[in-house]
Amino acid sequence: MCISSVNSAGLLDISLLSSLYALVAIVPVLALGARRLHDTGKSGWWQLLFLIPFVGHIVLIVFFATEGNKETNKYGPVPVDTHEGHKASAIPVQPVEKEVPATEVSAEETPVSEEKVEENKNKA
Numbered sequence: 001m002c003i004s005s006v007n008s009a010g011l012l013d014i015s016l017l018s019s020l021y022a023l024v025a026i027v028p029v030l031a032l033g034a035r036r037l038h039d040t041g042k043s044g045w046w047q048l049l050f051l052i053p054f055v056g057h058i059v060l061i062v063f064f065a066t067e068g069n070k071e072t073n074k075y076g077p078v079p080v081d082t083h084e085g086h087k088a089s090a091i092p093v094q095p096v097e098k099e100v101p102a103t104e105v106s107a108e109e110t111p112v113s114e115e116k117v118e119e120n121k122n123k124a
Contacts, residue, residue, distance in 0.1 A: 030044075030047060033047045033064070036063075038075035039068030039069065039075075040066050040067075040068050047060065
């Protein structure tokens with residue numbers, strides 16, 4: 001059977017579309033795999049294990065499923081801080097402290113719990 005022939009089911013159209021899809025999808029798939037391997041401290045070249053039937057696939061599944069490093073590795077900072085729930089930045093950002101203007105507040109305006117008042121009376 002010649003590739004350029006089209007049968008009644010139109011398989012050439014499907015194989016052409018699937019080949020185009022594979023060519024378009026290969027770059028993001030490799031990038032995602034490399035990023036996941038970098039999270040675990042491994043090189044993206046480990047994806048070549050996929051070329052080894054069965055064993056390579058299983059090893060890659062284990063690599064992809066392992067938890068990433070909790071600290072910065074040679075590939076960069078941790079992409080998500082699981083303890084705080086915010087994304088880490090590639091550039092360290094120092095928090096900016098805002099100056100609050102000092103205002104005079106009388107003791108009557110300051111909210112104080114009754115427990116604190118009792119503690120202060122007992123100390124005196």
